[in-house]
Amino acid sequence: MNVSSAPAVPEESAELLPATRRALLHRVAVAQAKxxxxxxxxxxxxxxxxxxxxxxxxxxxxxxxxxxxxxxxxxxxxxxxxxxxxxxxxxxxxxxxxxxxxxxxxxxxxxxxxxxxxxxxxxxxxxxxxxxxxxxxxxxxxxxxxxxxxxxxxxxxxxxxxxxxxxxxxxxxxxxxxxxxxxxxxxxxxxxxxxxxxxxxxxxxxxxxxxxxxxxxxxxxxxxxxxxxxxxxxxxxxxxxxxxxxxxxxxxxxxxxxxxxxxxxxxxxxxxxxxxxxxxxxxxxxxxxxxxxxxxxxxxxxxxxxxxxxxxxxxxxxxxxxxxxxxxxxxxxxxxxxxxxxxxxxxEPRIPEPWRPLDAVDPALLELTGPWYWGATGFALRLRAERGLDLSPLGNGGRAARFRAEEDGTWTGLDGYYAGETLRVVRGADGAVSHLDIGTFVLTREPYGPGDVVPGGVDAGGWR
CATH class of the missing domain: 3.40.710.10 (DD-peptidase/beta-lactamase superfamily)
Incomplete structure (x- = not known):
């Protein structure tokens, strides 16, 4: 037996609901009269x-x-x-x-x-x-x-x-x-x-x-x-x-x-x-x-x-x-x-666009995602469309920002404290990612990571 699928129904109609239209008409009518x-x-x-x-x-x-x-x-x-x-x-x-x-x-x-x-x-x-x-x-x-x-x-x-x-x-x-x-x-x-x-x-x-x-x-x-x-x-x-x-x-x-x-x-x-x-x-x-x-x-x-x-x-x-x-x-x-x-x-709150996976991903970019730390403050770095990056704090405190990919392999901050600042991926002699640098702010994979990349160094005695 052949079963035909029903046509797709839009999740949100462009037309306003009758109650919304009535509320708008009331607002402009009051404005004109008063x-x-x-x-x-x-x-x-x-x-x-x-x-x-x-x-x-x-x-x-x-x-x-x-x-x-x-x-x-x-x-x-x-x-x-x-x-x-x-x-x-x-x-x-x-x-x-x-x-x-x-x-x-x-x-x-x-x-x-x-x-x-x-x-x-x-x-x-x-x-x-x-x-x-x-x-x-x-x-x-x-x-x-x-x-x-x-x-x-x-x-x-x-x-x-x-x-x-x-x-x-x-x-x-x-x-x-x-x-x-x-x-x-x-x-x-x-x-x-x-x-x-x-x-x-x-x-x-x-x-x-x-x-x-x-x-x-x-x-x-x-x-x-x-x-x-x-x-x-x-x-x-x-x-x-x-x-x-x-x-x-x-x-x-x-x-x-x-x-x-x-x-x-x-x-x-x-x-x-x-x-x-x-x-x-x-x-x-x-x-x-x-x-x-x-x-x-x-x-x-x-x-x-x-x-x-x-x-x-x-x-x-x-x-x-x-x-x-x-x-x-x-x-x-x-x-x-x-x-x-x-x-x-x-x-009529806005209906979000459906989530969709990225069409393609560069493994070198995927490698950058996940947790990073500025000192002991945790952040999550997420990969977005068009090679964009989002930085968001894990827990209380910390500065969130979106970054736009540039042709030279860096990223430029779009908002917040880092608006206009440059994010660079710093690699070691072996080509592996060492740390991130955002306008001299160093982010490492662990809280207060390697002392040679953290400005001022890290106490030799470590955490105690």
Missing amino acids: GRAPSLVGAVVRDGRTVWSAGRGSVAGAVPGADTQYRIGSITKTFVAVLVLRLRDEGLLGLDDRLGSHLDTPEAGEATIAQLLAHTSGLAAETRGPWWERTDGGLRPGLGDVFGERPQAHAPGRAHHYSNPGYALLGALVEQLRGESWYTVLRREVLEPLGMHRTTLAPEAPHAEGWAVHPWADVLLPEPLTDTGRMAPAGQLWSTAADLGRFAAFLLDGDERVLRKSSLEEMRVPETAPQGPDWAGGYGLGLQLARRDGRFLSGHTGSMPGFIATLWVSSVDGVGAVLLANLTSGFEVAAACAEMVATVAEH
Whole structure:
């Protein structure tokens, strides 16, 4: 008798469960009603695509959808940061390069590109003259018009000081090295590969109008629609929940056509001191970082007159969320967006990928695995895919780290205390492994192994 096997059933559906969808709808409905937003659109991303979206309120007499444009403000900065990291990956600049070595400007010329990305350049928070976000800047041709009499508020590298003009300089840097406008480069190198066809410099229908909401009455005042000129890299872009969902998927999973995964991970590493007594937030290379109820989030918030926006992703949970509204201020969009991520992560925890053995293994690498000791502190070294190594403490204490294999036979630390440090395998005259060296920290196969390899030697009397 022939027995046909049943078709495989996916362990996890990309679609959200009804209870999760109901909880998300309740969250955005409360946000729109209590925040008195003329309109609001929320979306959730999982498994590389938008799996839920909903609109509330009205745009031109209709409920807004995932394709309705809103101004996204400073989320624009993260796009600019991706362009700068692409230039670094191509070898056209280094993150530790002085800005002045690439761009002829006296402002922040001594600051490094990394400091500009992380808002530690010391530049003033705002431009000279009137409120730039409400002033048409299309006629400002030069960078010199952006800065006032005191462009530098702090010495470079001394403090985290959010700077909108700093990203005007980064946009100009992209233009200098590419020979085209930053937006032309962005469209070709990021937006088109990711399928973000509704992310633009100026609004394209259907789009929301920007409003201010009276603090003591349910009435509205239209906000001006401005072209911010040289300040555009700091907050000009318009986008949709659907497009930002694609960008969230990129921030979660990467896309080698746009930016290599290691560079994306680098953007999430805190470059500034934690902000707040309970480590509530920080800043990486163009990404805001937040910790909400123990969950690490990365992304960015944004605001322009008439609009507020937030995009958060949790790489551990594999979930991202977007929230867009058309009012100048009123409620905490960042918190509501974080709660959307938490809702999905808690209602539907991520299903781990199935364990699979390595396709092939080098016996010389397998020889390195197992217990090692730094002095009397025990560690386990495990072999991972692509020749990677994981070091984890056995018991209490000790520093864990992941290491990436390099072509020269060494490994580079990816996180923790050993981030950027080199792990070397040291062999004796007979070719056998003697010990491991991690930035002068010697690990041996036994607690305080051979005295000739342990710095300072080992007491001749041995253990007693």
